Amino acid sequence: MKTIDELLSEGVTGKRVFVRADLNVPLDGTTITDDGRIRAVVPTVKALADAGARVIVASHLGRPKGAPDPAFSLAPAAARLGELLGAEVAFAEDTVGTAAESTVAGLADGRVAVIENLRFNAGETSKDDAERAAFADQLAALADVYVGDGFGAVHRKHASVYDLPKKLPHYAGYLIATEVGVLKKLTDDVRRPYVVALGGAKVSDKLAVIDQLLGKADRLLIGGGMAYTFLKAKGYEVGISLLQEDQIPAVEEYMERAEKNGVELVLPVDVLVSSEFPDLKTKAPAHPTTVAADAIPADQEGLDIGPETRKLYASKLADAATVFWNGPMGVFEHPDYAEGTKAVAQALVDAPGFTVVGGGDSAAAVRTLGFDENAFGHISTGGGASLEYLEGKTLPGLAALED
Ligand SMILES: Nc1ncnc2c1ncn2[C@@H]1O[C@H](COP(=O)(O)OP(=O)(O)OP(=O)(O)O)[C@@H](O)[C@H]1O
Numbered sequence: 001m002k003t004i005d006e007l008l009s010e011g012v013t014g015k016r017v018f019v020r021a022d023l024n025v026p027l028d029g030t031t032i033t034d035d036g037r038i039r040a041v042v043p044t045v046k047a048l049a050d051a052g053a054r055v056i057v058a059s060h061l062g063r064p065k066g067a068p069d070p071a072f073s074l075a076p077a078a079a080r081l082g083e084l085l086g087a088e089v090a091f092a093e094d095t096v097g098t099a100a101e102s103t104v105a106g107l108a109d110g111r112v113a114v115i116e117n118l119r120f121n122a123g124e125t126s127k128d129d130a131e132r133a134a135f136a137d138q139l140a141a142l143a144d145v146y147v148g149d150g151f152g153a154v155h156r157k158h159a160s161v162y163d164l165p166k167k168l169p170h171y172a173g174y175l176i177a178t179e180v181g182v183l184k185k186l187t188d189d190v191r192r193p194y195v196v197a198l199g200g201a202k203v204s205d206k207l208a209v210i211d212q213l214l215g216k217a218d219r220l221l222i223g224g225g226m227a228y229t230f231l232k233a234k235g236y237e238v239g240i241s242l243l244q245e246d247q248i249p250a251v252e253e254y255m256e257r258a259e260k261n262g263v264e265l266v267l268p269v270d271v272l273v274s275s276e277f278p279d280l281k282t283k284a285p286a287h288p289t290t291v292a293a294d295a296i297p298a299d300q301e302g303l304d305i306g307p308e309t310r311k312l313y314a315s316k317l318a319d320a321a322t323v324f325w326n327g328p329m330g331v332f333e334h335p336d337y338a339e340g341t342k343a344v345a346q347a348l349v350d351a352p353g354f355t356v357v358g359g360g361d362s363a364a365a366v367r368t369l370g371f372d373e374n375a376f377g378h379i380s381t382g383g384g385a386s387l388e389y390l391e392g393k394t395l396p397g398l399a400a401l402e403d
């Protein structure tokens with residue numbers, strides 16, 4: 001993989017450099033609630049700009065349906081990037097076409113532009129190779145060189161991640177180099193006990209990872225939205241909790257295999273439930289009830305792990321030599337459902353070993369709940385991406401940079 005340092009030594013003055021970042025930050029309306037992913041790409045953007053490149057920063061945000069949707073505009077992220085760089089950042093209101101072309105044409109050497117959300121275009125995420133390649137051609141027309149630095153999205157076979165680097169000279173940015181360097185430590189010679197904690201909401205994406213982790217981790221702690229498919233597979237009723245019904249047979253097999261292989265698969269023993277998802281805007285009191293994991297009422301959903309589970313998970317992390325944690329334990333954005341995530345974060349801080357937190361929302365949770373970033377071994381910008389890396393999968397965005 002060629003790195004950005006090689007690009008810089010070749011000289012970039014006046015070159016149009018396309019930086020594929022992951023600016024998929026949590027938003028409350030147009031307010032960014034955690035700018036960690038923007039800060040993470042600053043070293044790459046700054047180095048290129050300082051060397052006289054014309055920098056085009058591109059990213060996805062959320063999961064719009066292949067068409068413009070103002071709720072997912074990158075305009076707030078562009079403004080924040082400008083503040084962090086201490087320089088004006090131009091914003092193109094379209095990803096490709098006239099608006100993007102004229103913004104890029106107007107860039108002076110050493111200046112930066114952000115183009116609108118890549119996923120406003122169906123070609124970005126298309127499963128059709130030709131459609132993706134056609135969109136990548138449009139993106140390629142904007143630039144001379146490609147720098148991949150959106151670690152959080154390298155597991156996606158998307159046009160800007162996988163197809164575009166094939167069309168331009170390509171290099172890995174500083175963030176990707178750092179992330180891969182740290183995660184490699186967890187795949188090469190991991191110190192034991194190795195404990196993995198999994199939660200969050202992208203259940204279908206992340207359940208498959210457990211298949212591989214069963215051969216690697218000593219203990220798996222399951223929380224967040226992920227837990228209810230396990231509880232259901234155990235024969236419990238989960239009410240209206242997040243559930244991946246089609247994965248139940250796979251989860252049953254994971255539980256059997258864990259037992260056979262001597263991997264501790266730890267599930268919640270109690271959960272906080274409510275009949276309503278909380279209002280994350282007003283943060284109005286949600287008045288949840290604590291119930292045993294096998295007593296979730298039919299009309300209620302589990303939204304955090306309960307107090308006994310918090311203690312149990314803390315005890316399972318207390319002697320860990322290596323920890324990887326992805327996915328909040330509950331809907332931490334609401335104070336009534338933040339205690340589970342706080343307890344696991346605190347247990348990582350207290351654990352004697354090397355701790356890695358991965359994921360956009362997991363990293364945001366750690367910071368917004370008031371933890372010191374330096375208390376963790378590494379905070380990765382990638383959730384699904386880091387899990388798939390640990391799984392040993394070939395990640396499209398890394399493979400494309402290696403080619
Ligand atoms: N029990 C639950 N029910 C519904 N949503 C939940 C539950 N527990 C956690 N969540 C939600 O999960 C979301 C985060 O999940 P996600 O899988 O996106 O994690 P992540 O750290 O951002 O990883 P990635 O980077 O892959 O997106 C949070 O917004 C949180 O509110």
Ligand SMILES: O=C(O)[C@H](O)COP(=O)(O)O
Nearest residue numbers: 022024152153360383384
């Ligand atoms: O949040 C993430 O994990 C990355 O930005 C990738 O987003 P995605 O899961 O919507 O592809």
